[in-house]
Amino acid sequence: MTEENICEIKSIREDLLETVNKKMKTEETYNEIAKLFKLLGDYNRLRIISALEHEELCVCELSLLLDMSQSSISHQLRLLRSNDMVKFRKKNKRVFYSLNNNQITKLITEAEEYEK
Structure with a gap:
């Protein structure tokens, strides 16, 4: 980090920090979000989710x-x-998979828009 990116005056705005701290999420929430992004960080899992967005499919x-x-x-x-x-259902000897809810596809769509 260069010197131009560092504050020259060590002045802490405690009231502002307290306000921001109250608005931040819990440690548990950040851990769950990180876990979600780690799960979505795999190319093949994204492809599977994308396929299941359109249709229920078996393995x-x-x-x-x-x-x-x-x-x-x-x-x-x-x-x-x-x-x-994802969730599954059995029909005879086949197991069909589908998305548990569509919230995950909304997140992926947002990521696509972010990349544009």
Whole structure:
């Protein structure tokens, strides 16, 4: 960091810091948000979420669509499921996955807009 980026006068506005501190979220909230972004920081999980945004799919369909092994898809779905991002239902011998809610796709759409 260069000298021009550092305050020359050490003057603390305690009232302002107290106001900002009251408006900030709890440590637990920041940890949960960081956990969410870490989960979304994986290329393949983003692709799975994107596919499930459009249709309920089984592992074999996701595997073909995304050109990934079924074991890789299953692993990623397990992570998404354990974080309540996807849900599943069984029909006969097949298991179909879908998004648990559409809030996650709104966040991804916002990220796309941010990148433009």
